[in-house]
Amino acid sequence: MEKTSKKVEISLRAKEMPASPIRKTEPYATAAMKKGLTVYGLNVGQPDIETPPAFFEAVRNFPGKVVAYQRSQGDLEYLEALAGYYRRCGYDVSEEDIVVTTGGSEAIIFAAQATTSVGDEIIVFEPFYTNYNGYAVMCGVKLVPVTTRAEDGYHLPPKKEIASKITPRTRAILVCSPNNPTGTVLRREEMEMLAEIALEKNLFIISDEVYREFVYEGEHTGILELPGLEDRAILMDSISKRYSMCGARIGCVVSRNRELISACIRYGQARLCSPTLEQHGAIALTRLPGTYFDGVRAEYRKRRDLTIDALQRMDGVMCRKPKGAFYVMARLPIDDTDEFAKWLLTDFHVDNETVRVSPGAGFYATPGKGKDEIRLAYVLENKRLERALYLLERGIKEYNRTQVD
Amino acid sequence: MEKTSKKVEISLRAKEMPASPIRKTEPYATAAMKKGLTVYGLNVGQPDIETPPAFFEAVRNFPGKVVAYQRSQGDLEYLEALAGYYRRCGYDVSEEDIVVTTGGSEAIIFAAQATTSVGDEIIVFEPFYTNYNGYAVMCGVKLVPVTTRAEDGYHLPPKKEIASKITPRTRAILVCSPNNPTGTVLRREEMEMLAEIALEKNLFIISDEVYREFVYEGEHTGILELPGLEDRAILMDSISKRYSMCGARIGCVVSRNRELISACIRYGQARLCSPTLEQHGAIALTRLPGTYFDGVRAEYRKRRDLTIDALQRMDGVMCRKPKGAFYVMARLPIDDTDEFAKWLLTDFHVDNETVRVSPGAGFYATPGKGKDEIRLAYVLENKRLERALYLLERGIKEYNRTQVD
Numbered sequence: 001m002e003k004t005s006k007k008v009e010i011s012l013r014a015k016e017m018p019a020s021p022i023r024k025t026e027p028y029a030t031a032a033m034k035k036g037l038t039v040y041g042l043n044v045g046q047p048d049i050e051t052p053p054a055f056f057e058a059v060r061n062f063p064g065k066v067v068a069y070q071r072s073q074g075d076l077e078y079l080e081a082l083a084g085y086y087r088r089c090g091y092d093v094s095e096e097d098i099v100v101t102t103g104g105s106e107a108i109i110f111a112a113q114a115t116t117s118v119g120d121e122i123i124v125f126e127p128f129y130t131n132y133n134g135y136a137v138m139c140g141v142k143l144v145p146v147t148t149r150a151e152d153g154y155h156l157p158p159k160k161e162i163a164s165k166i167t168p169r170t171r172a173i174l175v176c177s178p179n180n181p182t183g184t185v186l187r188r189e190e191m192e193m194l195a196e197i198a199l200e201k202n203l204f205i206i207s208d209e210v211y212r213e214f215v216y217e218g219e220h221t222g223i224l225e226l227p228g229l230e231d232r233a234i235l236m237d238s239i240s241k242r243y244s245m246c247g248a249r250i251g252c253v254v255s256r257n258r259e260l261i262s263a264c265i266r267y268g269q270a271r272l273c274s275p276t277l278e279q280h281g282a283i284a285l286t287r288l289p290g291t292y293f294d295g296v297r298a299e300y301r302k303r304r305d306l307t308i309d310a311l312q313r314m315d316g317v318m319c320r321k322p323k324g325a326f327y328v329m330a331r332l333p334i335d336d337t338d339e340f341a342k343w344l345l346t347d348f349h350v351d352n353e354t355v356r357v358s359p360g361a362g363f364y365a366t367p368g369k370g371k372d373e374i375r376l377a378y379v380l381e382n383k384r385l386e387r388a389l390y391l392l393e394r395g396i397k398e399y400n401r402t403q404v405d
Numbered sequence: 406m407e408k409t410s411k412k413v414e415i416s417l418r419a420k421e422m423p424a425s426p427i428r429k430t431e432p433y434a435t436a437a438m439k440k441g442l443t444v445y446g447l448n449v450g451q452p453d454i455e456t457p458p459a460f461f462e463a464v465r466n467f468p469g470k471v472v473a474y475q476r477s478q479g480d481l482e483y484l485e486a487l488a489g490y491y492r493r494c495g496y497d498v499s500e501e502d503i504v505v506t507t508g509g510s511e512a513i514i515f516a517a518q519a520t521t522s523v524g525d526e527i528i529v530f531e532p533f534y535t536n537y538n539g540y541a542v543m544c545g546v547k548l549v550p551v552t553t554r555a556e557d558g559y560h561l562p563p564k565k566e567i568a569s570k571i572t573p574r575t576r577a578i579l580v581c582s583p584n585n586p587t588g589t590v591l592r593r594e595e596m597e598m599l600a601e602i603a604l605e606k607n608l609f610i611i612s613d614e615v616y617r618e619f620v621y622e623g624e625h626t627g628i629l630e631l632p633g634l635e636d637r638a639i640l641m642d643s644i645s646k647r648y649s650m651c652g653a654r655i656g657c658v659v660s661r662n663r664e665l666i667s668a669c670i671r672y673g674q675a676r677l678c679s680p681t682l683e684q685h686g687a688i689a690l691t692r693l694p695g696t697y698f699d700g701v702r703a704e705y706r707k708r709r710d711l712t713i714d715a716l717q718r719m720d721g722v723m724c725r726k727p728k729g730a731f732y733v734m735a736r737l738p739i740d741d742t743d744e745f746a747k748w749l750l751t752d753f754h755v756d757n758e759t760v761r762v763s764p765g766a767g768f769y770a771t772p773g774k775g776k777d778e779i780r781l782a783y784v785l786e787n788k789r790l791e792r793a794l795y796l797l798e799r800g801i802k803e804y805n806r807t808q809v810d
Contacts, residue, residue, distance in 0.1 A: 006607045008637045010665050011576070014519040020674035023477055050470045059682070060465050065455045069651040072428055102507055102654065105676040114419040118523050118545050134675025140523055140545060171416070202411045232413045246474040247681025249507065249654075260415050269425035270539025271510035275680045276652025277464070 017137050021130050021338075021362030022375075028345035029356055037349055040380065040388035043341075043356040045180065045326065047379040049244040049296060058284040059277050067276055072268035074100025074252070075279040081286035082252060088290075089212070091224035091235075097256050099264040102274045104210050104238030104251040105131065111234050111253055112139045114263045115204045116171045122206075123165055123173045125156065127329055127363035127370060129180045129208065144170070145365035150331065153320050154182035156190045159197065166201050172234075173198060175223075176208035178215055181363050181375040182329050183304075183322020191221040198232055205229065210238040210251075211325040213293045216301045218323050230256045241326075243285045244296075248278040300326050303378040303385055310389040311376075314396065326378050329360060332396060337361070337374050344395050347402075355391040422542050426535050426743075426767030427780075433750035434761055442754055445785065445793035448746075448761040450585065450731065452784040454649040454701060463689040464682050472681055477673035479505025479657070480684040486691035487657060493695075494617070496629035496640075502661050504669040507679045509615050509643030509656040510536065516639050516658055517544045519668045520609045521576045527611075528570055528578045530561065532734055532768035532775060534585045534613065549575070550770035555736065558725050559587035561595045568602055577609035577639075578602065583616035583625065586768050586780040587734050588709075588727020596626040603637055610634065615643040615656075616730040618698045621706045623728050635661045646731075648690045649701075653683040705731050708783040708790055715794040716781075719801065731783050734765065737801060742766070742779050749800050752807075760796040 022044050029039050073079065079095035086093045101107040108131075116122065118140035124132060126145040136143045144165050148154040156162065162173075173194055177186035198205045207223035223233045238251035253264050268274075307328060308321045316333030334340045337359040344354050360373030376392075378385060427449050434444050478484065484500035491498045506512040513536075521527065523545035529537060531550040541548045549570050553559040561567065567578075578599055582591035603610045612628035628638045643656035658669050673679075712733060713726045721738030739745050742764040749759050765778030781797075783790060 008607055008609055008662075010519050010662075010668055011522045011525070013522050014665070014668035014671075017518075017668055017671045017675075019671050020477075023674045026476070044474065046474050048471060051472045055472070056467070062461070066453060067456045067460070067650045067652040069449065069451050071431070072425075103676060109676075113422075113543060114415050117416045117418050120416070131675050131677070134671070138518060138672065138675065202413055204413055245472045247472040247678060249678070249680045257413075257415075260419070263415055263419035263422055266419075266422045266424050266539070267543065269428045270422075270536050270543065271508060271514075272536075273652060273654070275654045275683060277682065278680060 013137055013140070018133050018362065020134065022358045025341055025345055025356060028342055032345045032354060036352060038353040039345065040353070040355045040384060040391060042376045042378070042380070042388050042392070043358040045241060045377045045379060046246055047241065047244045047326070048381055049299065051244045052285060052288060052292065054284040054288065055243065055245065055281040058281040062277055062280055070273040070276040070279055072273055073265050074098065074274065075276070075283070078279045078283050081283050085286045086224070086254065089222060091222060093224065093254055093256065096258070097254055097261060099253045099261060099268055100274050100279060101251040101253060102271070103249040104208070104236055104240060105135070107236035107238065107251040107253045108132065108135050108208070109139065110264045110267045111206045111236055112136070112141055113267060114260050115206070115234070116141045119169065120171045121167060121169045123162065123170060124365065125175065126365055127154070127181050127360065129176060130362040132174065133362065133365070143365050147366060147369070148182070150318065150320055150329065154179065154184040156186065156193065159193050163197055163201070166203070170201065170203060172204035172206050174206045174208065178211040178220065178324025180211065180325055181327045183325045183327050185215050185218045185220060185324040187218070188221045191223065191226060195226050195229055199228065204232045204234055206234045206236060208236050210241055213242055214297060214300055214326060215324040216297065216304060220324070224254065232257065234260065239282055239285065248282070249275055250278050250282050300378070303382065306382055306385055307376065307378040307389065310386070310393070314393045317396070328376050328378070329363070329373050330376060331373050334372055334396065334399065336371055338371070340399055341374065343399055348395050348398060350391055350394055353387070353391060355388045355395065357392065418542055418545075423538050423767065425539065427763045430746055430750055430761060433747055437750045437759060441757060443758040444750065445758065445760045445789060445796060447781045447783070447785070447793050447797070448763045450646060450782045450784060451651055452646065452649045452731070453786055454704065456649050457690060457693060457697070459689040459693065460648065460650065460686040463686040467682055467685055475678040475681040475684055477678055478670050479503065479679065480681070480688070483684045483688050486688050490691045491629070491659065494627060496627060498629065498659055498661065501663070502659055502666060504658045504666060504673055505679050505684060506656040506658060506673075507676070508654040509613070509641060509645060510540075512641035512643065512656045512658045513537065513540050513613070514544065515669045515672045516611045516641055517541070517546055518672060519665050520611070520639070521546045524574065525576045526572060526574045528567065528575060529770065530580065531770055532559075532586050532765065532778075534581060535767040537579065538767065538770070548770050552771060552774070553587070555723065555725055555734065559584065559589040561591065561598065564598050564602065568606070571606050571608070575606065575608060577611050579611045579613065581613035583619055583729025585616065585730055586732045588730045588732050590620050590623045590625060590729040592623070593626045596628065596631060600631050600634055604633065609637045609639055611639045611641060613641050615646055618647055619702060619705055619731060620729040621702065621709060625729070629659065637662065639665065644687055644690060653687070654680055655683050655687050705783070708787065711787060711790055712781065712783040712794065715791070715798070719798045722801070733781050733783070734768070734778050735781060736778050739777055739801065739804065741776055743776070745804055746779065748804055753800050753803060755796055755799055758792065758796060760793045760800065762797065
């Protein structure tokens with residue numbers, strides 16, 4: 001067999017595919033742990049809250065002897081249970097408006113594919129959930145950022161500023177409230193303003209509401225509550241955070257636009273189904289009493305208060321007190337948080353312990369923004385959270401000392 | 406809020422997204438079952454073989470209290486176990502050459518994204534696994550078909566015929582052996598011919614080998630066995646069929662091209678992880694003795710013989726005896742099997758029982774081909790399989806009678 005002299009090259013879009021800023025420090029974290037270090041993970045929204053035992057019980061009692069394909073649209077019983085959950089949220093939807101997805105991740109991909117063609121644009125508010133970048137590259141879509149600012153509590157800018165970013169290629173507005181990474185909960189008027197723009201400019205609104213239950217002040221406004229958006233409102237959702245089930249990979253797309261749902265079902269057919277056991281287990285979760293969230297919410301509120309107090313006491317650190325989700329963007333007295341996040345894992349420890357954070361630049365689409373910011377996820381119980389924040393404070397001081405030397 | 410008069414349109418690529426021919430009859434099947442009919446499913450490769458109890462046991466004994474995110478590349482212990490499995494297959498790979506995917510479906514998407522840009526071409530041999538069409542639309546890739554023919558046992562055509570389809574935009578050859586939907590097992594010389602073409606034309610080879618263990622005559626040749634392909638051979642795999650775990654959604658991409666694996670890990674980071682519980686359970690499956698497959702293989706061989714005998718006895722039906730996987734393409738004395746597959750569910754039954762099949766056209770990329778063919782999956786135990794084939798025979802006769810009337 002004659003060998004060609006040419007090397008086969010991976011695709012340009014593969015080269016362009018960004019590493020997740022939340023996960024790209026993984027090799028350093030793994031190396032740190034191999035050296036025997038304890039690493040407190042504030043980088044990723046992985047709660048330590050226990051998954052409700054009802055899930056494990058349902059999975060243990062899975063009735064079949066074969067882990068068979070589930071329907072592409074989703075387990076019928078789960079779809080019905082989900083429709084019930086959304087009706088309790090006040091949304092007028094039935095199981096025919098829902099497609100179960102493999103995590104919220106797939107819900108975004110289905111929504112992006114169904115609303116855009118290659119080269120089309122989606123309006124996003126930066127800082128935004130960094131993985132939107134990855135989906136955009138995979139779907140050949142351009143994310144057009146509208147910047148929100150810490151000074152405004154990361155609330156939306158005026159309508160005309162948003163409208164000015166809309167071009168003939170704009171197909172959708174992607175909004176996330178309660179927000180990852182800022183924790184901001186959009187006011188009803190803000191959601192209504194986006195609805196107005198969508199109607200005036202004939203756009204879809206894709207609303208990422210996976211943190212719906214995690215609001216500590218104010219109130220969540222769901223896109224499906226607003227009138228007049230039947231054909232253009234797309235809810236994307238996930239049970240990952242709601243029930244501390246990140247590894248289950250169960251999300252969904254909800255829309256009353258049947259043509260869009262039909263397209264999502266065809267995307268669903270191409271990947272056959274979402275995990276069977278987890279859908280079965282998730283049925284049990286939809287039956288948990290509403291009080292379940294009271295306990296979880298109280299716990300996260302405590303963690304938020306502890307985190308913000310600690311951050312605000314640190315020299316040169318600036319952050320706002322978020323009203324929802326379990327993240328906060330903090331500005332550090334550091335030029336390049338990419339370097340800092342890596343350094344925390346490779347060159348720093350206190351008594352063999354260190355902390356892992358997500359550098360901020362990956363949460364922005366505008367080049368240069370976010371380089372002095374980090375995102376923290378307050379997902380650890382109080383003692384460990386305190387320790388992690390102490391390590392961060394020590395880390396900032398020591399890093400800045402090494403930079404001067 | 407002023408309502409625009411315009412209707413918001415889903416994207417062109419969403420409109421182009423094909424329904425799976427394997428699954429598009431679902432509404433009719435559901436309606437038939439609601440009417441009280443028993444529907445024998447020969448349409449989908451969903452084995453009734455029991456999932457090994459070791460999987461359920463491992464899941465029941467999942468050590469954590471939180472179903473947390475797994476690593477994006479995959480559970481370390483599972484990656485090591487998988488590398489062991491492949492080394493037992495005779496492939497020289499380590500865990501660093503593997504990325505766990507959410508089903509074989511995601512493995513195809515990652516491989517297609519990593520090797521092509523929008524508008525690029527991949528050579529496929531038709532009839533091919535119909536869902537390749539869906540991935541192609543999602544990835545903006547053109548599938549260029551090379552037709553294989555029943556008369557040749559669906560073996561590959563001569564090298565020059567394949568080479569003649571290669572253009573400057575061709576980036577990869579996608580091959581599947583043992584084949585879905587034909588059951589053909591490619592000979593070593595055929596795989597070597599593809600390797601030669603890939604080297605001469607500087608292409609990737611993406612090899613779908615999810616039926617590796619299901620070979621009844623002849624021998625499987627894995628792409629990773631062939632020398633000289635280190636940078637261009639991509640194995641895509643799944644445990645769905647191997648262990649009767651279709652609903653678990655666990656597959657993988659394997660390649661010794663580290664740049665490609667790095668891209669797949671970045672795709673993996675965008676969707677966070679594959680299901681945690683199932684990866685944990687799958688570790689146990691890699692420890693099953695090799696004899697496990699002897700029993701399963703003997704069972705499928707019996708089903709194959711029964712299926713082919715029955716088909717070859719039917720008037721006007723033509724098929725080849727496949728050597729692997731658990732599918733067969735059969736030509737029926739019917740012009741439009743799309744209509745026929747629907748009719749079986751809407752207008753036909755014998756004693757309240759009917760059968761579901763996959764129409765053939767969706768397994769071809771060349772327009773017009775496959776319209777008189779169906780794909781059958783012999784995945785039911787003998788008694789039910791016999792009954793299903795009897796229903797098919799009766800159905801063909803009755804359908805042709807109604808067409809004449």
